[in-house]
Amino acid sequence: xxFYDVADLAVRNLRESVxxxxxxxxxxxxxxxxxxxxxxxxxxxxxLASRRLQKSGLFDTVxxxxxxxxxxxxxxxxxxxxxxxxxxxxEPARKKIxxxxxxxxxxxxxxxxxxxRFDDKPHLITVAGIPFSAKNNNDAFDGMQGSFFSxxxxxxxxxxxxxxxxxxxxxxxPGTDNTNIAALAKSLLGRELTLRYAERxxxxxxxxxxxxxxxxxxxxxxxxxxxxxxxxxxxxMRGTTKARVFLPLNYAQDLxxxxxxxxxxxPSDSPSYTSLSVRVENPNQVPExxxxxxxxxxxxxxxxxxTRSMRQFFAxxxxxxxxxxxxxxxxxxxGIVNTLVMAILERRREIGIMKALGASDADVRGxxxxxxxxxxxxxxxxxxxxxxxxGRLINFGTNxxxxxxxxxxxxxxxxxLWLVLGAIAFSIVVSLLSGLYPASRAARLDPVQALRxx
Amino acid sequence: xxxxxxxxxxxxTENVCRxxxxxxxxxxxxxxxSIDIRAGEFVALLGASGSGKSSLLNLIAGLDRPTSGxxxxxxxxxxxxxxxxxxKYRLHTVxxxxxxxxxxxxxxxxxxxxxxxRFAEVDRRDRSALVRQSLERVGLSGRLSHRxxxxxxxxxxxxxxxxxLINRPQLLLADEPTGNLDSRTGTEIMELIHSFNxxxxxxxxxxxxxxxxxxxxxxxMLHLADGKLVNDVPTDHVSNISSGPVRARWGExx
Numbered sequence: 001x002x003f004y005d006v007a008d009l010a011v012r013n014l015r016e017s018v019x020x021x022x023x024x025x026x027x028x029x030x031x032x033x034x035x036x037x038x039x040x041x042x043x044x045x046x047x048l049a050s051r052r053l054q055k056s057g058l059f060d061t062v063x064x065x066x067x068x069x070x071x072x073x074x075x076x077x078x079x080x081x082x083x084x085x086x087x088x089x090x091e092p093a094r095k096k097i098x099x100x101x102x103x104x105x106x107x108x109x110x111x112x113x114x115x116x117r118f119d120d121k122p123h124l125i126t127v128a129g130i131p132f133s134a135k136n137n138n139d140a141f142d143g144m145q146g147s148f149f150s151x152x153x154x155x156x157x158x159x160x161x162x163x164x165x166x167x168x169x170x171x172x173x174p175g176t177d178n179t180n181i182a183a184l185a186k187s188l189l190g191r192e193l194t195l196r197y198a199e200r201x202x203x204x205x206x207x208x209x210x211x212x213x214x215x216x217x218x219x220x221x222x223x224x225x226x227x228x229x230x231x232x233x234x235x236x237m238r239g240t241t242k243a244r245v246f247l248p249l250n251y252a253q254d255l256x257x258x259x260x261x262x263x264x265x266x267p268s269d270s271p272s273y274t275s276l277s278v279r280v281e282n283p284n285q286v287p288e289x290x291x292x293x294x295x296x297x298x299x300x301x302x303x304x305x306x307t308r309s310m311r312q313f314f315a316x317x318x319x320x321x322x323x324x325x326x327x328x329x330x331x332x333x334x335g336i337v338n339t340l341v342m343a344i345l346e347r348r349r350e351i352g353i354m355k356a357l358g359a360s361d362a363d364v365r366g367x368x369x370x371x372x373x374x375x376x377x378x379x380x381x382x383x384x385x386x387x388x389x390x391g392r393l394i395n396f397g398t399n400x401x402x403x404x405x406x407x408x409x410x411x412x413x414x415x416x417l418w419l420v421l422g423a424i425a426f427s428i429v430v431s432l433l434s435g436l437y438p439a440s441r442a443a444r445l446d447p448v449q450a451l452r453x454x
Numbered sequence: 455x456x457x458x459x460x461x462x463x464x465x466x467t468e469n470v471c472r473x474x475x476x477x478x479x480x481x482x483x484x485x486x487x488s489i490d491i492r493a494g495e496f497v498a499l500l501g502a503s504g505s506g507k508s509s510l511l512n513l514i515a516g517l518d519r520p521t522s523g524x525x526x527x528x529x530x531x532x533x534x535x536x537x538x539x540x541x542k543y544r545l546h547t548v549x550x551x552x553x554x555x556x557x558x559x560x561x562x563x564x565x566x567x568x569x570x571x572r573f574a575e576v577d578r579r580d581r582s583a584l585v586r587q588s589l590e591r592v593g594l595s596g597r598l599s600h601r602x603x604x605x606x607x608x609x610x611x612x613x614x615x616x617x618x619l620i621n622r623p624q625l626l627l628a629d630e631p632t633g634n635l636d637s638r639t640g641t642e643i644m645e646l647i648h649s650f651n652x653x654x655x656x657x658x659x660x661x662x663x664x665x666x667x668x669x670x671x672x673x674x675m676l677h678l679a680d681g682k683l684v685n686d687v688p689t690d691h692v693s694n695i696s697s698g699p700v701r702a703r704w705g706e707x708x
Contacts, residue, residue: 005572016560353556356517357570358545358621360538447517451556 001363010370017343021371024332024339025379031329032383032427036419037390038325039318044391044414046314059283062302063109064097064293065089065275087297090272097278100292102285107131108273110252111243117194118167125163127195128243129252133279145185146228153250157193158228163244164188181406185229195247196221200258217258231408329427332379333434336372340438343371344445351442352450361443368439369432376431380424387423388415464493464625464657465514470523472509472681483509485681486523493624496651496658498668501678507661508629510678514659515548515627516540527625545573549618551647553630555610557602557617563589564598567617574621588616592646608639615646619656626650628660632667644671 001009014021066089087093098106110129115122132152135141141148141158149156164184165171199220224247278300280289286302293300344351351364395413402409472484484506491497499507512518513525516532525532527547535543544550557566567585576584589595592612602610611631618626628647632640648671651658662668668675669689677685 001572002575004578005575009572012560349556350558353558354569354573355541356515356544356550356556357617358541358548358573360541360573362538363541363573448512451517451552 001359001366006363006366006370007374009367010374013343013347013367014371014374017346020339020342021375024335025375025382027332027335028329028375028379028427028431029383029386031326031332032380032423033386033390034328035322035325035426036384036387036415036423037394038321039419039423040387040391040413040415041394042314042318042321043416043419044395044412046311046318047414048410048412049310049314059303060280060286062278062280062286062290062293062300063275064106064278064298064300066272067297067299088272089274089276089298093296093298094273094276096296097276097293100278100289102281102289104279104281105131105133106276106278107249108253109275109277110249110257112197112257114198114257115196116245117196118191121167123163123166125245126243127197127245127247127252129249130158130246131249141228141230144228144230145181146189146226148228149248150227152248153254154248155222155224155251156227156248157195157224158230158246159188159226160244160246161229161231164229181229181231188226188229191226193224193226193245194221195224197255198258199256201256220255222255231406329430333430336375336431336434337438339375340368340372340435341441344368344438344442348445348450348453351445352447352453355445355447356451364445365439365443368442369435372431372435372439373428376428377424379431380427383427384415384420384423391415461493461495463490464495464528465489465491465659466524466526467510467514468524468526470510470513470520470525472506472513472518473521482681484513484520487678487681487683488523489676489683489686491657491659493657494651494655495674496648496672497660498672498675499659499661499678500663500665500668500675502663505678506681507678509681511627511629511659511661514625515550516543541573545570546621547623547625549621549623549626551611551614551618551626551628551631553633555602555607555614555634557610557614559602562599562601563594563605563613566602566613567620570617570621584620585616588620589613592616606639607635608642611635611639611643612646615643615650619650624657626656626658628658630661630663632662632664640667647671 066087094106094108097103108129111126113124113126116125116127117123130149132149135148144158146158149158159167161181161184164181168184168187170184197220199218200215201218278289278293280286290300290302354364391413395411398412399409467487467489469486469488470484471482471486473480473482475481487506487510499510501507509518513520513532514527516527516535519533527543530543532540532543557563558569561569564582564585567589568581571581571584586595586598589598592615594609594612594616597605597609597613602613605613611634615631626647631643631647635643644667647658647660650656658672660668660672665675672689674686674688676683677687
């Protein structure tokens with residue numbers, strides 16, 4: 001029989017006992033739905049975790065620093081030229097690092113401890129420049145109050161929640177985390193903050209230094225507008241030196257703040273950097289980029305290995321979720337076998353007639369196979385939609401819970417295209433396997449016996 | 455076309471046996487029957503219930519295999535055929551009609567008659583016209599979309615005849631085709647079968663227990679008892695052994 005005829009007859013047979021076949025198909029759908037829901041949660045959690053980790057900058061960032069600053073650290077032997085001849089980490093070097101394949105952006109690490117005045121009260125705090133790209137790459141800014149910097153060089157500032165509390169004189173009780181960030185934001189957003197800092201300017205007098213460049217330090221102050229308040233810690237990878245006040249990076253660069261560890265020996269029109277943050281497109285490329293930077297004569301470090309164990313964990317988790325999800329599908333497949341065996345009993349005479357008319361074993365087998373496959377296709381499609389809905393519901397519920405706990409919403413559920421297609425294909429394969437026995441049993445029916453059957 | 459000699463043998467059985475066990479007992483349903491049926495003959499198989507008529511018919515139809523002996527149709531020994539080849543034989547060489555019509559109840563008449571063409575992989579576009587044509591031949595042109603249950607017994611048997619002939623078989627096997635019909639309707643069916651034998655030169659082998667019908671329409675009567683052939687008599691009614699247009703088959707008449 002041609003494919004069209006097999007499909008046509010299969011569909012009309014399914015329609016003949018539509019109630020029973022629908023029940024079987026619903027069974028398959030539930031199985032597929034549980035599989036899809038489980039896996040979509042597993043995948044979603046994995047994506048959430050890796051997104052968090054990636055945005056934390058822990059795994060896609062290489063920090064490059066000049067070897068000149070480590071002149072006295074003899075034990076830190078690296079490949080490349082000796083420290084004395086190693087190149088300066090200046091603007092041309094930054095551009096060169098940016099050319100390394102896989103590198104997305106390279107920005108100087110600007111951070112300094114300085115005085116900030118608010119309501120005429122001084123506070124000593126670490127300030128850091130944040131690249132404008134962090135708006136999309138650092139999820140600490142995802143659920144923040146207020147808004148991100150309006151541009152890369154605007155006189156604006158984002159505060160970390162704990163510093164905001166400090167500014168307002170709120171002392172949270174230890175062990176509690178009840179301060180309402182929205183209330184903080186209400187009293188801080190739009191207000192001005194005074195930043196006092198030491199600017200390093202090139203000095204006209206050249207006699208003072210044998211480095212070729214002399215500079216002087218001038219005290220300055222700027223008014224900055226508070227635009228945002230973040231609950232999370234954008235600077236979490238910095239540990240104890242982490243900043244709690246953030247400026248747009250370009251703006252921070254233009255301040256020419258005298259940094260404590262700066263030993264600049266280059267002409268001031270080509271500033272040299274203490275260290276550069278190199279953001280890499282994909283954590284997998286980190287080791288190569290690290291090597292390339294070292295070959296250029298700089299120090300480089302990253303924290304890439306930690307992601308490997310995370311992936312391992314999720315592979316195991318997904319495996320378990322898939323097994324539990326498949327259990328329901330296994331039960332559903334028994335339903336298919338049952339339905340088709342019932343159909344054989346019911347259509348015994350019909351099978352006999354078809355054989356008497358000249359249907360081959362393959363025709364009969366194909367017909368039952370097609371019926372199983374069709375149930376698998378419909379069950380799989382309905383099941384994927386159902387699983388999608390269940391995942392969505394779980395996501396929705398979780399987010400309501402997160403919101404009550406004052407956490408930012410999170411996407412803990414994800415149904416990629418491969419899961420949709422894979423689940424439908426799996427459903428069809430399982431259904432066909434279930435149809436194997438009934439189909440061959442139908443094909444082997446003795447036509448004389450079958451025709452005698454009433 | 456005028457045939458000079460007798461027609462070639464269409465069906466030959468050589469000492470064919472079909473035995474099976476039923477509990478302890480060995481049932482000899484067919485027990486050493488040897489017959490020759492020539493192409494274009496109309497043969498009636500007569501006998502009491504359990505005499506082995508239907509079993510012999512099933513062997514010739516390729517629905518069953520003999521325990522011993524041979525069934526040779528158009529020179530081919532059916533025992534040598536694989537299951538697939540046997541299915542092809544049933545599809546193209548044999549048309550079958552049953553006492554209980556055996557139409558598929560969930561299908562319309564059109565679909566029932568179309569079914570063998572699906573197995574024969576006839577092009578979809580050609581089927582509808584062929585089905586209409588054959589249903590017209592049996593006088594059912596107005597009932598294409600009816601389901602079997604909506605028709606009388608006679609109409610169902612006509613549809614079943616149209617289905618049996620749709621793939622233009624050379625051999626029509628009928629198992630008590632009038633058994634479920636009143637005598638008037640039965641006569642109509644017999645007239646149809648007779649006309650196919652006459653006009654298409656189709657070989658007909660019909661199981662019946664109605665001696666009168668056999669005498670009226672068949673050219674030869676085979677009497678069976680206990681699985682054995684007990685009598686082989688020609689009727690005075692002459693079938694188209696030497697005069698019929700053997701090659702003109704179903705659907706080829708202009």
